[in-house]
Amino acid sequence: MPDHAADRRAQLIAAAASHDITAPEAAELDLLRASDPSIDVEVAELRAAVGALDGLRWDDSAPSAGLRDRVLAVGDAPVRVLAPRRRWAVALGVAACLVVGAGFGAGALSLLAPSVEGPRPGQPGALGALEHVDFEGQPSAVSIDGSLVAHTWGTETILEIDGLGAGDSYSVVLVGAGGEIFDSGSFFGSTVTIDCRMNAAVDRPDVDSVEIRDAAGAIVATAELPAVAS
């Protein structure tokens, strides 16, 4: 059975907490307050809750229909080949390559610098830790400084490269124990240092090596990785 007194009390408190109350309602609330000191406490608590909302904006949209298919595919996949689209991976793979040198002044570099301190060195496979990797097989004129970072959504590859053919296209792939290939991104060679961050949708424990390949698919350099526990 409805409790009209409780409902009215709630309505008046909500009105007071919202500062959207008429004079007669305020007088009615004052009468209630005289016999119910908890009202003042509740108004204060609800105003504090309102304060927590300050500056928030709300997107009430629904996820795309395609997300359901992607999620249900999780249960069908025999191996961890996920995500037909990984925006982080795409964004990182395409946009996060910098060419450091001519044409980029200090202002540009500061704009492009990470906004917070980057990952720190840690044990291979530790989430968020920087894992240095050694590349082998590259031509003697090519210098590659590589690192990985394990994330919950995949494995990030960080590369600093000098000496690859300017304008030539290269790709970075992560290779699983069974030879599975996980694309991480691509970039052009340059006459100046390339600084790249790329992601692949594979967990670090499932990666055995990192390869840089040329446009024909030939391996330019390989980094063998230590096994890590999943």
Place this chain on the structure above:
Amino acid sequence: MGDNVGTSGSVIELTRPSDSPPRRGAFDLATEYDAHSRVLFAYAVNALHDRGAAEDCVQETFLRAWRSRESFDPARAAARTWLFAILRNVVIDAQRAGQRMPRTVAEDAAPEAAAPSTEPLDRLQVVEALAKLSEEHRAAVVAIHLTGESYAEVAERSGVPVATLRTRVYYALRALRGHIDFEEERHA
């Protein structure tokens, strides 16, 4: 619940009742997605302000849940509670990754002021509390306290009486307060 002025239902969206008690390890992707994806996505998209990243987080959450489904015990926690626990970590990781990503456009060079791309942790608790409200309770809070409409304006626009809107806001704010208090105690 006193929200009986022309409305019904819980303040917090509840999971659907089941005909039989769920057993340990019982986790059906389609069932759980249909039951929880909307509220999970609401949390993610309002935490990250990026639909694509939010969808990735939801997908990652279900992937991790699926991998760990044998450890899921419905007797200990509802599926939604379990999924939210996973999603919180995924979203925080995504935020950190986003902060590490290079900026390609200066904020002051953008055509309009850029909104913060991430929310601090205490803010995430508020976002989660709002996401967990029922649609009608959340809509009332958003209209009154985020959009800044008056009760009369919302009543005029929606056809919902002012008294009902106030009741919804009252219980929604109480639920919001309760969620924040609970999370603060959990992290204390």
